[in-house]
Amino acid sequence: MAGYKATDACLNRVRQFNCQRTFVVPTQQVEICPFPTNATLMGIQTSQNIPLSHVTDFCLLFPKDARATTCFENFCYQFMQITTSGHNFLDMLMNTLDQQFFQLQLNASNIDLLFDATNECEDALTALRNIPTRRQNPLTDLVSILINLQCERNSNGALTFDGLDTQNQYTSVELRAAPICQGATNSYYNVDISGKRAPFAILCTVHDTFWLFSPAAGCSCIYDTNHTFDEVIGPLSA
Incomplete structure (x- = not known):
């Protein structure tokens, strides 16, 4: 809190508050859930049943090789959408090569204002299309492409939540x-000329989660397993 120039009186009040009751530390958790089927000539239509708990973002990764751990390209598809719990993300069908998609990714990654996109990110979003006789070589290592779909509205704090939560019940x-480029020019489906196919797309769910701590002797604290988040935050938000 020193960076915010908090006064001694403010620090003492915070210390007294946390010494008297259980308090919340907001954090984020990322879970990786590969889809069970990969792309076909007609495109991608796949689903999985997973629990959703305080999900703020869906992130999509499209590896070109099962061994890829850091290099993910723009898969150059259109009419892209995720559907779950009666909601579509995004609200409109997306083309991963158009200007609107590019702007949405800048906004979702918080690089539309003070921060600049890296060269790798720009190249991944704007690389030229392939032609039947030649695959375009990327100018840079395409490590930065991650499709980020925001599930909650921008809020004024980590404790304000309106994302996806199914109370840990499994949901589809x-x-x-659908591919933009067809046949031999669909380089996501046709990884090489030997018939190699792309592995499964990967879904990452970003969760708001909360650590609870209770005061202990000597102005220290311990991890609290006896209370729930709703029990702690309920009196404060009433």
Whole structure:
């Protein structure tokens, strides 16, 4: 809190508050859930049943090789959308090569204002299309492409939540998309000329989660397993 120039009186009040009751530390958790089927000539239509708990973002990764851990390209598809719990993300069908998609990714990644997109990110979003006789070589290592779909509205703090929460009940999450380039020019489906196919798309769910701590002797604290988040935050938000 020193960076915010908090006064001694403010620090003492915070210390007294946390010494008297259980308090919340907001954090984020990322879970990785590969889809069970990969792309076909007609596109991608796959789904999986997973629990959703305080999900703020869906992130999509499209590896070109099962061994890829950091290099993910723009898969160059259109009519892309995720559907779950009666909601579509995004509200409109997306083309991963158009200007609107590019702007949405800048906004979702918080690089539309003070921060600049890296060269790798720009190249991944704007690389030229392939032609039947030649695959375009990327100018840079395409490590920065991650499709980020925001599930909650921008809020004024980590404790304000309106994302997806199914109370840990399993629900279907479906991904649909159609190729922009057909046949030999569909380089996501046709990884090489030997018939190699792309592995499964990967869904990452970003969760708001909360650590609870209770005061202990000597102005220290311990991890609290006896209370729930709603029990702690309820009196404060009433």
